[in-house]
Amino acid sequence: MKxxxxxxxxxxxxxxxSAANMAHIxxxxxxxxxxxxxxxxxxxxxRYFGMYGEQAGTEALLMQLRDAxxxxxxxxxxxxxxxxxNLELYKADRxxxxxxxxxxxxxxxxxxxxxxxxDYDFCIIDNGPSxxxxxxxxxxxxxDVLIPIRPDEFSFSGLLDLVEQxxxxxxxxxxxxxxxxxxxxxxxxxxxxxQARRSLEDSGICPVFQTAIGYNPKVPESTLEEMPxxxxxxxxxxxxxxxxxxxEYLALxxxxxxx
Ligand SMILES: Nc1ncnc2c1ncn2[C@@H]1O[C@H](COP(=O)(O)OP(=O)(O)OP(=O)(O)O)[C@@H](O)[C@H]1O
Ligand SMILES: [Mg+2]
Numbered sequence: 001m002k003x004x005x006x007x008x009x010x011x012x013x014x015x016x017x018s019a020a021n022m023a024h025i026x027x028x029x030x031x032x033x034x035x036x037x038x039x040x041x042x043x044x045x046x047r048y049f050g051m052y053g054e055q056a057g058t059e060a061l062l063m064q065l066r067d068a069x070x071x072x073x074x075x076x077x078x079x080x081x082x083x084x085x086n087l088e089l090y091k092a093d094r095x096x097x098x099x100x101x102x103x104x105x106x107x108x109x110x111x112x113x114x115x116x117x118x119d120y121d122f123c124i125i126d127n128g129p130s131x132x133x134x135x136x137x138x139x140x141x142x143x144d145v146l147i148p149i150r151p152d153e154f155s156f157s158g159l160l161d162l163v164e165q166x167x168x169x170x171x172x173x174x175x176x177x178x179x180x181x182x183x184x185x186x187x188x189x190x191x192x193x194x195q196a197r198r199s200l201e202d203s204g205i206c207p208v209f210q211t212a213i214g215y216n217p218k219v220p221e222s223t224l225e226e227m228p229x230x231x232x233x234x235x236x237x238x239x240x241x242x243x244x245x246x247x248e249y250l251a252l253x254x255x256x257x258x259x
Pocket of ligand 2: 016017
């Protein structure tokens with residue numbers, strides 16, 4: 001199982017839409033077995049699949065109350081399962097924060113997901129816009145990191161903080177953690193956006209994906225309809241671009257070979 005974390009400390013950049021759609025595309029178009037983990041107390045990824053509710057989810061793994069197999073639910077899409085989230089995740093974060101911080105605390109998600117790693121090809125984890133003990137657990141459990149960026153809210157400082165966080169986790173507990181790169185969402189063909197892209201590429205902070213996800217009203221519509229883009233509007237630009245982005249990511253990973 002290859003675990004991919006979609007992170008950005010900023011809100012509203014497209015983390016959830018990207019995690020949910022990449023998970024759906026890997027399952028439905030690449031025929032992978034995929035586990036989507038909602039790592040945000042807002043539960044947006046769970047809502048996207050119409051699965052938001054009171055059932056135990058990510059928080060139960062972090063509080064060591066359940067095994068992963070007990071909190072995995074099938075979605076209506078073949079090959080795509082989910083571990084949901086809700087406000088209980090906030091409690092889990094507080095409990096971990098108040099407890100004695102040690103290496104074991106950061107490894108709780110990694111350990112729990114380890115029990116199902118032979119059941120899946122990919123695990124995609126959506127994150128909240130924060131640096132907390134949940135994010136720490138997600139980065140400790142991940143193999144790869146992708147960072148969605150909105151060019152109109154572009155900020156090197158936030159990105160640098162995040163890259164430092166990733167480097168810190170790699171040094172402390174997860175030597176295999178790879179920052180695969182950043183990709184633009186809400187993209188529009190405007191000179192200011194191209195400038196933002198060039199300055200990020202020139203900065204060398206992290207690799208930048210070729211594929212950008214254009215600004216497309218079908219995206220918020222799809223979240224309201226609680227349907228991934230390739231099911232809701234398969235011919236929309238956003239659906240096509242998410243397929244390209246997923247293929248670009250797959251080409252970087254070993255699991256992509258031949259698949
Ligand atoms: N390519 C796009 N075009 C138009 N709207 C988009 C696009 N991508 C995302 N959006 C919209 O932008 C908003 C933020 O997207 P999303 O919820 O994925 O961001 P997020 O980073 O997960 O936010 P949060 O930090 O609050 O979890 C949503 O309303 C979503 O529908
Ligand atoms: Mg989100």
